[in-house]
Amino acid sequence: MTKNARISALAAAVVAGVAAFWGGWLRRWMSDDGLIVLRTVRNLLAGNGPVFNAGERVEANTSTLWQYLITAFAWITDARLESIAMWLALLCTVAAAATATYASGRFWGRVGPVIPLGIIIYIALPPARDFATSGLEWGLSLLWIAIWWALLVAWAEEPLRRRAPLAGYLLAFWCGMSWLVRPELALYGGVTGILLIAFTPRKTPGILAAALPVPAAYQIFRMGYYGLLTPHTAVAKSASGSEWRSGFEYFADFFGYYWLALPIIGAATVAVWQLWGARGRRLAIVLLTTGVALTHILYVLRVGGDFMHGRMWLLPLFALLLPVMAAPYNRIVAAVGMAIVVWATVIVLRAHPVDWEPYNTGEKELGIVDERDFWTMAVKRPAGDPPMFAEDFTTSKLMRNWEDALERGMDEDSAQMSLAYVSEDPELYEWFIRDREAIDSDLRNQPLTIYMVNLGMTSMNAPLNVRVLDTVGLATPIAARMPRDPDGRVGHDKALDQIWQAADADTDLDKLPEFVDKQQARQARAALRTEEIAELLATSREPMSWGRFWANVRYSLGPGRTLMLDDDPSTYLDDATLREISAGEDPGLTGRQIAWEREK
Structure with missing residues (x-):
């Protein structure tokens, strides 16, 4: 040269x-x-x-x-x-x-x-x-x-x-x-x-x-x-x-x-x-x-x-x-x-100018988006002034009353925080608290749990003693194994139904809102205790030991590569269990351990 x-x-x-x-x-x-x-x-x-x-x-x-x-x-x-x-x-x-x-x-x-x-x-x-x-x-x-x-x-x-x-x-x-x-x-x-x-x-x-x-x-x-x-x-x-x-x-x-x-x-x-x-x-x-x-x-x-x-x-x-x-x-x-x-x-x-009006009015669903401009719009900041820090995302319509609900949920040791529409207006969301079951169960080891598709802004605006999960599976093993929606958004084409979300905590299922099927939620909770799903959960939750380590190695070469779940929990249950649930019982509160006590 x-x-x-x-x-x-x-x-x-x-x-x-x-x-x-x-x-x-x-x-x-x-x-x-x-x-x-x-x-x-x-x-x-x-x-x-x-x-x-x-x-x-x-x-x-x-x-x-x-x-x-x-x-x-x-x-x-x-x-x-x-x-x-x-x-x-x-x-x-x-x-x-x-x-x-x-x-x-x-x-x-x-x-x-x-x-x-x-x-x-x-x-x-x-x-x-x-x-x-x-x-x-x-x-x-x-x-x-x-x-x-x-x-x-x-x-x-x-x-x-x-x-x-x-x-x-x-x-x-x-x-x-x-x-x-x-x-x-x-x-x-x-x-x-x-x-x-x-x-x-x-x-x-x-x-x-x-x-x-x-x-x-x-x-x-x-x-x-x-x-x-x-x-x-x-x-x-x-x-x-x-x-x-x-x-x-x-x-x-x-x-x-x-x-x-x-x-x-x-x-x-x-x-x-x-x-x-x-x-x-x-x-x-x-x-x-x-x-x-x-x-x-x-x-x-x-x-x-x-x-x-x-x-x-x-x-x-x-x-x-x-x-x-x-x-x-x-x-x-x-x-x-x-x-x-x-x-x-x-x-x-x-540049890449985007007309966000169709998205704001609900005339068009999100597909491929300019992510920087999208989040600038979503957190209500002026064009060219995108979010830089975690708290900048709290102005999103999805984070309305977030801080108050989070404080209440932690103070009351609640089971879940859940997001729902306040009214028919698609711009009005609110976070609601869900109480725990009165019955003792290993699910009580689960801390306050929050589900949200946008995993970053929730998790970084929450303390580490709060469990933050998503519905598309990036941090949620059950959601990751759910069937893909062929019409879903690429990368976000899986969805964990609310019955599974409520089941994987000691949420009081009798107090679930009307739009969540309580019987199916009990079926999902029971399905979590079945051998196939319980072993999936154990790979990430059971305290680490040499035995668990080598069991995980074997799992990674087998079901870890291929396991897909059915979103209908009844497919995992026998007739006797389904009859118990039909009678109003909740057999999923006990059985194979799926939640372990966490270090304080």
Whole structure:
């Protein structure tokens, strides 16, 4: 790499980093899903372990490393968790943009000076700037991809640099970490491992020794601690299912809206032209990045995309652009670059305006939404002034009388807090208290329990001695195993009926409102004691021991992979039990233990 090429690569990296920082900073915010991560961090800091609710071992976050990274910085600073998450995400995004751009400049170093190209395409997109913060792990994921690319470039140069024999081993180690950043990044790490072994088969033992120990150790921990092979979010979202129609709708919502075909074709033309005649490792790493990015896109299409506009496309798009994040300077590339700048300017100015009136009036159901603008609207803040902290979400219509109800529920040691309409007006909600049963039961070990689909804003505005669960299954094992609604919103297409919610606490079922079937609630409570469901609950609730750990490992390889529940509780009960319930009895208050006393 010549001196001029190195200087131009550094300059391009600086431009990329500044643009990423400025774009992310102007659109900084906190999402409800980002608050979900912070609830786990609070439990880690309190000594309750990597759990969402104390006493229930549920891995509610997709990214393992992200929650621990925030926790590490929280241990050494007094800053608010929201601020730590925002700054870490933003700095990771900036580092990713700069690293990927410099690595591309280094890749083209033998050709000559470079200019920023692909990074302009990425940063111009509003979702890219939105998810530079948000509290989620997108910045960390981008940084993993960027370092992966930089290590690939170093590995491609290894035969020419006798002083760098460790490039392949460092790359192998980094590939092993992919699974802990986000599960789908294992595609990138796994295929790269195959490439390394194919090129240097004699180094296979060393490559495996570098790549496997850390992820394998955590995987054993995950299986024994949580009873699952994957994060719980993968179970809740049925990530192994196929929803191609929804996936292509999600594709059109992003690639079509921003005319992304135009800049991608321009960037691809530059890459093919500059690489024509290339071979060996240089060609291999370009084919690798392109192949895994396209496979990642197919995966997103297959699982149906997401309900957040653009979010699931950001990582494969970033990976697809890696070889041309910076491109060799010449007149043709400069012309393509100017065209991309014009496109980017239009996209930045056009933004992603959303007419929220149909949603506010109930004329249109929520589907794919601009999550930042949605929450700005939902918590009644001015446009361009999104929520930044947990308390900013308490102005949502769903949090009306939240603080008063929570205080009352805790003071009275209530069983549940439940949200319901106050009247026919869809804007008026209120939280209600549900009393406990007078009869002693192990269900009395359950603390005040709150169910809400928006898990972040409730959990971060509640103390850790309150159990906060969702109805779609991110933190709720029973809900995660419920059948999918084929017409439901992608990612939120499961629903835990109120009969199950009331059953999994010592709620006084006789005092349930009329719209909740009391007999079915008793059936659900009895169904929780049946062997199949009781064992599911035990994997997360029974106090940890070596026996429970190894039982969870076995469970993760069996029912943990395949178990789906029936939303009709009567299917789990024999005739004798159904007759008892018909006679007004509540046999589900006793039987197999499903709730254990929690440490104070």
